[in-house]
Amino acid sequence: MPTDKNRATAAAILPLVGGPENITSIAHCMTRLRIALRDRSLVDDEALKALPAVLGVVEDDTYQIVLGPGTVARVTPEFEALVEEGRAAAGGTGHHAVTADELQAQGAALKQAQKARNATPVKLFLRRIANIFVPLIPALIGCGVIAGLNGVLTNLGWLPTLVPALAAMASGFMSLIAVFVGYNTAKEFGGTAILGGAVAAIIVFPGVAKITAFGLELKPGQGGVLGALAAALLAVHVEKWCRSWVPEALDVLVTPTLTVLISGLVTLFGLMFLAGEASSAIGTFANWLLATGGAFAGLVLGGLFLPLVMLGLHQALIPIHTTLIEGSGYTVLLPILAMAGAGQVGAAIAVYYRLPRNGSLRATIKSALPAGFLGIGEPLIYGVSLPLGRPFITACVGGAAGGAFVGLFNQLGVAFGSTAIGPSGWALFPLLDGKSGMGVTIAIYAGGLAVGYLVGFAATYFFGFTKLLRTSLNQGDEDTETTATQEPSTATGQTGPKTPDPAVLTR
Structure with a gap:
């Protein structure tokens, strides 16, 4: 049963993050289970990343486990229940209670680590706004x-x-x-x-x-x-x-x-x-920007959105989207920003075809593409493009091209937007609205997606790999789900394709 599967996933995660007593708070967003930890050293990162349901991990103000859309909303309640059950059981078995001194020491260590990861007050403030x-x-x-x-x-x-x-x-x-x-x-x-x-x-x-x-x-x-x-x-x-x-x-x-x-x-x-x-x-x-510099503005917005997603700062745009929806009934920015996901999908498909013998990476791409088409880009970012390096950049190129396409039509007077925020990719079609009719609006948005897919694919296919990097990755049996070419990615915490020395990327 689906509930049993979700509970099993939660049960597999809990001991690997230090057990119930190591959890101080639990929350989730669209794709990530976010937990606050008492003692970061108790987390078994490698075992956690090896779980089939885990698409990646991200360390930020909280420890974030990427589970994907839909899954995270079902696993989180099971995880919360297991934490409560574990604490109740520990309370009756003489489980060691954390003393005030221990909590103070752990808190000081966590605070210091937090300061090192989040150096700027602006970044912290934006995250708090996003949390609202x-x-x-x-x-x-x-x-x-x-x-x-x-x-x-x-x-x-x-x-x-x-x-x-x-x-x-x-x-x-x-x-x-x-x-x-x-x-x-x-x-x-x-x-x-x-x-x-x-x-x-x-x-x-x-x-x-x-x-x-x-x-x-x-x-x-x-x-x-x-x-x-x-x-x-x-x-x-x-x-x-x-x-x-x-x-x-x-x-x-x-x-x-x-x-x-x-x-x-x-x-x-x-x-x-x-x-x-x-x-x-x-x-x-917003209307002036797209009406006067539509193509260029779309290029910049579409090209820079993936790095914002990677950093988790894209959620700081939510107040702006919401304000635009309140004012005009839709946000003109979201369809342009959605082009970044199209570039990511095109790049991932190019990686799939350029590495026909890397069965493990191809399996990752196949499992993450459906979510990618629906605008959920994190599995592809942390599982494919970012660990590889260049494909992340070429994915941004695809997003910039798609954004420029949509922005150009805004400049020509065909303005449209989304009546809500959250969905992207194909999932945005039911939310489109504009002044030029649904037929024209849908056609332009679909055209932007097509441009993003094609440019992302072409840029990655021709410029996404050095010869040495492609040779090192394109090994193994295409029909075998081998993990021989994988090692943990220090950039993202995600187990991904083995990446040579960074100097190789520039040769």
Whole structure:
């Protein structure tokens, strides 16, 4: 049964990351199981990477195990259950309890290692912003698909009685997204989550239309997610300030009241106006960028997106996408950024054909390509292109070509975008929307994918390998799943094809 398989995967992972007592937190994103560890030295990296379900590991602010889309959402609950069961069992068997001194020593070591890996405050801040929006992606996807379906039914004149119901389903979450952003912001930055949501809810309250700020009447929703983010951050600081001086006996009454009152007034008479201007500026700039420098802008955006995915920084773009969707109904950037995945797929197919005798690498590519066509590029990045070096660069070339193609049509006046974020590749087709009709929109997006596939393939096929590198990799039996040519990749932590000395890559 699928549940048994997922539980077996979780059970195989748990002892290799140090067991239940070594886990301090568990979460997951679209493709990765993210765990925080007490003692990093207890992790058996090599055994973990050898598990069939594990596509790779990434060390960042958390220890991240790449399991792939769908799988990670099913394995994570089983992993959480096993951790809880293990802790309960240990509590009744005299299991050694970690002392305060041990925790302090482990925490100091982890903190030092964390500083070494994340040298810049900007990088840390962007990750925290991403942590606010990542939990919202499933709802954005679901509502976006329903919005696309509703648009098709409306254009065709089918099922008119169902259209209002679908519109309510698609729009309900987006109309209140500011509340969820405020809640997650306060939670991420150390405040009381519900107070962050309460302050952000002011932004979408219909009654704000009766309020005048800067001589202008406010509009419900003005400032959107940016306003909610700023309001909740302010609420966190006000709450912490209150707790620093309010007596404990009065804290439960005074602190929430002052937090909502002070933050609410600043939001109504300042942040909503400023955030509204910022949101308008983002939309205006994005449209101007693609209208005036479409081909070049698309080339740059499509070419640089894979490195952002590799670093995990692509999630910092979520607030921008969300702001564009709030303003115009779709984000014009996502179809262009999706071209990076097309370049990655083309590069992987080229590797497959250039190395006909490397059965292990070809098997990896075959298993990762379906996810790649659907826009999930991490398995191909960490399992194929990045360990090889040059194919990662040529994949970026393919993404740049596809981005330039889509950007050119934006420059010619055929602007379109995605009504939701999350999906990419072929999965983005149901979410496309534009002003030139669905037929033209779909044709241009499909053309961009084709360009990305072809250029990524050609660049990798002809320039992705030095002669020496291809000879060293193209060994073994094409019908045998051999691992003789594999060794751990120090660049990614992923077990991948054996790579010669870096100097070979430039010969």
